[in-house]
Amino acid sequence: MNGDVPAYGLWFLAALNAGIFILFAFSFFKPNTTRDWRSLGAFSAFIVALFAEMYGFPLTLYLLAGWVGSTVPAFDPLSHDAGHLWPALFGWSMNPHFSPFHLLSYVFIGGGFILIAKAWHVLYTAQRAGELATTGPYAHVRHPQYAGFALIIIGFFLQWPTLVTGLMLPILLVMYWRLAKSEEREVDAAFGEKYRRYASAVPAFLPRPASLLRSSRG
Template structure:
């Protein structure tokens, strides 16, 4: 289709999958501020770019066609198999099934964990905002920015199953942007809540939870 095989040019699937992943995340993230929209907009752009290549136009396959043709024997680089890049590279060695392999389950588990964390974080943050207090319960007990971590997990999980060159290059840039936005948000929270926020931030990691010790119960 469109000169790149029947596995691509499926723009209706691009739209459907983009709407599902963006819409589902929106139902929990619910952006309101300009910062929220930047965070959510970056995530939405990533999702759209990913599915545009997975089902639309196979840019990565075109760029690496010569290298992959020499490396992978008898593979349809523009068909369904090409969507599962890691399985395609391992094809000559173990012939893994991309639908039942361990990487598929790891991808699914990572995406699911991201959505669950996003839902839990939104509930806690919404309640804290209504009460005009620092969010410090639920996932906020372990990390200061669970919503950013949740979106990163969703994107990472999708890349484990459908790696593409634009999204592989784009993910580090998005994570760097999330870091800058998190630091900016913390400055505002410091001005708004003062010692309450500083005390919470001193005991709680920004993105990666402490694996052992060093975390005390926060004052309600």
């Protein structure tokens, strides 16, 4: 896991990458309300913290270098690959880009962005018609956009774990849960019994396997 040219102190690259992903999320999410901006802001803070360590200052690697180095002798804390920390933590001597964690991260990140984009289109159409969003992703979960953000930040953590983002991750998940509950109260007040029937049939964040299976067959 050594041999890389030292790849830190690249603050311009850190800012550029953070900006790209934040703008990417903005274009998919299209925030309108204060709650939307809070959701995007929390995601942006996570992204900034992530890329600050990925290209700026590798705080986590410096703190864990001694312990991980004793497990994986080839571990080089100044290499960029070392930031993909999971293989080293498990004592695997392999290209971290082909580890199960890294490959799974692509599924989570890509799936999260797709979910947010599809959910926004359904929600926008329903809001313009003054109706309750119940189709597309909303047929499987009540809060697909929050679920999408959760998938993305979990995916990034699987790809590049740091102590800071590890602390932020559960805080953000709780924040999205609270935002979702606040949103549910507003929708319940607007749609009443219609929303309550919908909420009793559709889970909040995790789809039922049977629901996804029916959708794939359809």
